[in-house]
Amino acid sequence: MAIKVLLIEDDQLIQRMYEKMFQFAKFDVTLASDGAEGLDKVRAMDPKPAIILLDVMMPKMNGMEVLDKLKLDAELRNIPVIMLSNLAGENDVETALSKGAVKYIIKSEHEPKEIADMVKQIVAGYTRDDIPTV
Amino acid sequence: MTNDVVKDDHLRQNVDFIQPTIDLQARARETFLKSGIKLSLFPLVLFFILDYRSQYYLAALADGLITSVFIAVLIASYRVKNYTGLYNIVIGVMVTSMSMRLYTPVASRSVFIMPVIALAAYLLLSRVGGVAWSIVMCGIAFVEVMLSKYGFFQMSTNYQSVIYGIMGTAMLSALLFVYEGMSLSVENQALGKAGELVVVNRRLDQQANRNSHVSEELKLALEESQASNKKLVDTKRAIMNILEDSKSLQAQLKAEKAGVEKIVEVRTEELFREQTRLRASINSLDSGYLMTLENDQTAIFNPALIELLDLGDSVPGLKNVKSSEIVKLIQTKLGDSFDIVGALKDSIKNKSPFSAVNIAYGKKFINIFASPIILKGEEDVIGSVIMIYDTTEAMLLERSKDEFISIASHELRTPLTVIRGNASMLTSIYGDQLPEGDIKDMITDIKDSSIRLIGIVNQFLSTSRLEQKRTIFDIKPTDIATTISSAAKALKVLADEKKLDLKIHIPKDLPQVYTDESRTQEVVVNIVGNAIKYTKKGSITITAHVIKGFVEVDVADTGIGIDNENIKLLFNKFQQSTSNILTRDDSQSTGLGLYITKLIIEQMGGRIYLKESTPGKGSVFTFALPTEKIKL
Numbered sequence: 130m131a132i133k134v135l136l137i138e139d140d141q142l143i144q145r146m147y148e149k150m151f152q153f154a155k156f157d158v159t160l161a162s163d164g165a166e167g168l169d170k171v172r173a174m175d176p177k178p179a180i181i182l183l184d185v186m187m188p189k190m191n192g193m194e195v196l197d198k199l200k201l202d203a204e205l206r207n208i209p210v211i212m213l214s215n216l217a218g219e220n221d222v223e224t225a226l227s228k229g230a231v232k233y234i235i236k237s238e239h240e241p242k243e244i245a246d247m248v249k250q251i252v253a254g255y256t257r258d259d260i261p262t263v
Numbered sequence: 264m265t266n267d268v269v270k271d272d273h274l275r276q277n278v279d280f281i282q283p284t285i286d287l288q289a290r291a292r293e294t295f296l297k298s299g300i301k302l303s304l305f306p307l308v309l310f311f312i313l314d315y316r317s318q319y320y321l322a323a324l325a326d327g328l329i330t331s332v333f334i335a336v337l338i339a340s341y342r343v344k345n346y347t348g349l350y351n352i353v354i355g356v357m358v359t360s361m362s363m364r365l366y367t368p369v370a371s372r373s374v375f376i377m378p379v380i381a382l383a384a385y386l387l388l389s390r391v392g393g394v395a396w397s398i399v400m401c402g403i404a405f406v407e408v409m410l411s412k413y414g415f416f417q418m419s420t421n422y423q424s425v426i427y428g429i430m431g432t433a434m435l436s437a438l439l440f441v442y443e444g445m446s447l448s449v450e451n452q453a454l455g456k457a458g459e460l461v462v463v464n465r466r467l468d469q470q471a472n473r474n475s476h477v478s479e480e481l482k483l484a485l486e487e488s489q490a491s492n493k494k495l496v497d498t499k500r501a502i503m504n505i506l507e508d509s510k511s512l513q514a515q516l517k518a519e520k521a522g523v524e525k526i527v528e529v530r531t532e533e534l535f536r537e538q539t540r541l542r543a544s545i546n547s548l549d550s551g552y553l554m555t556l557e558n559d560q561t562a563i564f565n566p567a568l569i570e571l572l573d574l575g576d577s578v579p580g581l582k583n584v585k586s587s588e589i590v591k592l593i594q595t596k597l598g599d600s601f602d603i604v605g606a607l608k609d610s611i612k613n614k615s616p617f618s619a620v621n622i623a624y625g626k627k628f629i630n631i632f633a634s635p636i637i638l639k640g641e642e643d644v645i646g647s648v649i650m651i652y653d654t655t656e657a658m659l660l661e662r663s664k665d666e667f668i669s670i671a672s673h674e675l676r677t678p679l680t681v682i683r684g685n686a687s688m689l690t691s692i693y694g695d696q697l698p699e700g701d702i703k704d705m706i707t708d709i710k711d712s713s714i715r716l717i718g719i720v721n722q723f724l725s726t727s728r729l730e731q732k733r734t735i736f737d738i739k740p741t742d743i744a745t746t747i748s749s750a751a752k753a754l755k756v757l758a759d760e761k762k763l764d765l766k767i768h769i770p771k772d773l774p775q776v777y778t779d780e781s782r783t784q785e786v787v788v789n790i791v792g793n794a795i796k797y798t799k800k801g802s803i804t805i806t807a808h809v810i811k812g813f814v815e816v817d818v819a820d821t822g823i824g825i826d827n828e829n830i831k832l833l834f835n836k837f838q839q840s841t842s843n844i845l846t847r848d849d850s851q852s853t854g855l856g857l858y859i860t861k862l863i864i865e866q867m868g869g870r871i872y873l874k875e876s877t878p879g880k881g882s883v884f885t886f887a888l889p890t891e892k893i894k895l
Contacts, residue, residue: 140677146688149692153692216669241688
């Protein structure tokens with residue numbers, strides 16, 4: 130069964146790149162271009178996605194705000210969230226992890242295939258500690 | 264002196280008057296004594312006349328004699344005391360009683376009763392009582408004689424004798440009393456006058472003595488007074504001299520006072536000017552200035568403080584605000600950002616300054632610096648001086664600088680991510696569809712360049728953060744052997760690719776070091792990576808040892824080595840092993856690696872240096888980390 134993935138990413142080039150990679154990896158990909166749209170989509174999705182890949186810097190609602198709202202929603206709070214960003218500050222990483230993200234990935238540091246592999250690992254039941262850090 | 268003469272004459276006259284009075288007294292007493300003896304003969308004669316025919320005439324004579332003797336004795340005793348009436352009565356009673364004793368044995372009881380009655384009459388009724396008693400006795404006798412004469416009852420002869428005796432005695436007593444009373448009156452008067460005169464004389468004598476004493480005393484007093492007067496004159500003269508001196512001194516003092524007042528005036532003016540200058544300088548500060556004083560005195564502060572801390576509404580009039588009041592106001596505005604009240608208390612208690620930077624104050628950021636005020640030569644703290652700086656702009660600038668780097672890095676990374684990702688996907692997903700040769704190589708070059716560019720961006724970001732000291736270090740006790748081994752795993756691949764021997768010789772008994780493990784791994788990767796990069800053949804050896812509270816790690820290579828002239832520039836920014844900026848080495852590095860490494864090591868409390876280097880033979884880079892926790 131295909132892994133149901135919600136990718137919330139405002140940059141069209143990156144969105145398209147990951148979409149291709151995830152399709153190649155046989156994921157069931159849903160796309161959203163900003164935080165608000167992503168939140169609406171995840172609430173509307175049935176069944177819910179197995180994992181959410183969430184950019185940080187986005188219009189309308191940034192990734193951190195989306196993460197907060199996801200964790201406040203009883204129906205959504207258990208969906209693992211991977212933060213995907215090119216913001217590489219220590220504070221950004223710590224903030225995201227403290228809010229409940231399972232991983233913070235700096236996009237430029239990883240090739241799309243590596244990210245697809247991480248998604249597989251996490252969905253397969255890997256805990257955060259088992260996954261190599263950023 | 265005139266008064267004394269008058270007094271003496273008066274005394275002399277009084278004494279002349281007193282002398283004849285005393286003679287009269289003596290004569291009166293003599294006359295009285297004689298008449299007393301004469302009078303005492305009357306009972307004797309009377310008793311004899313009454314009884315010369317009876318058989319008792321001898322007894323009567325004897326009684327008369329006895330009575331006369333009593334009278335004489337009593338009158339003689341009068342010289343001492345004046346109890347005339349009493350003596351008369353006693354005489355009468357004694358005569359009567361003696362007669363009764365002689366004429367009738369029956370009347371013997373009256374011998375005891377009558378004197379008692381007579382004495383009681385005198386005591387109770389005084390001299391008048393004595394007279395009255397004599398009259399009563401006489402009256403009773405007369406009544407009894409009359410009653411007997413007219414036959415109402417028969418008196419015996421003896422009884423008649425008694426009655427007659429009583430009558431006679433009473434009458435004589437009365438007469439004697441009157442006579443003697445008169446004599447005594449004269450005598451008393453004379454004696455009284457004489458006595459008074461004596462008393463007066465005595466008093467005058469005493470007065471004269473006293474006057475004499477007084478005169479002596481007055482004389483002495485006069486002499487003393489004269490002496491005192493002389494002294495007073497001298498004293499007056501001295502006082503006059505002193506007054507003269509005093510006037511002179513006063514004039515001098517006045518002049519000096521005027522001088523002092525002038526000096527005080529000048530000094531006051533200078534102080535006022537100085538205070539005004541000081542006040543103006545404080546007021547001209549664009550930073551907040553606050554001086555709190557002990558005992559909650561009025562605080563001193565400048566307008567900049569009020570403006571900076573937005574206290575305009577809270578401190579109306581900007582004056583007469585107590586020290587504690589303004590500190591509390593600031594604390595209220597600070598909220599939980601900073602405990603300025605507590606910090607000030609500690610500062611005063613410990614007599615040490617404190618500073619707090621980048622404190623959130625509403626929408627502003629402030630730096631606070633405070634120092635206790637201790638007067639020179641004293642130990643007590645009299646207050647605190649507090650300087651408050653507005654760092655909002657600097658903070659915003661810093662933040663924008665940091666944000667600029669972050670955003671710039673983010674914006675650079677995003678397209679690089681796309682380039683790298685797509686290039687990677689071309690080779691990994693569609694690699695079998697690509698023709699071998701140039702196209703594949705070109706795609707690989709695109710991917711490698713993007714990776715390199717991403718590395719450069721990361722180094723710029725790291726450099727910026729380290730320079731701004733915004734990099735967060737998680738310093739804790741760390742096993743350096745484990746850290747080095749972990750970092751070396753990734754490097755082993757690179758070494759193997761170049762057929763270099765990567766050797767690690769770390770003693771097992773090394774103490775732990777206080778460091779951030781992740782950053783230390785970055786340092787090891789950088790130094791060992793450089794060693795691999797600049798070594799064509801041979802080995803890279805990592806060793807470690809303890810030296811004076813540090814664990815030193817040596818990374819020795821058999822590489823190209825470094826020229827002496829380049830050694831001092833080695834840890835500079837963008838510095839490579841070549842000396843000319845236009846001349847690049849073939850490592851394709853940015854020249855930021857060692858610079859970043861140095862910043863990391865130093866910000867963790869360690870040090871890094873080139874221990875030795877020989878061109879063509881190799882180099883030894885050393886970094887050291889502390890074995891004890893140190894304050895950074």
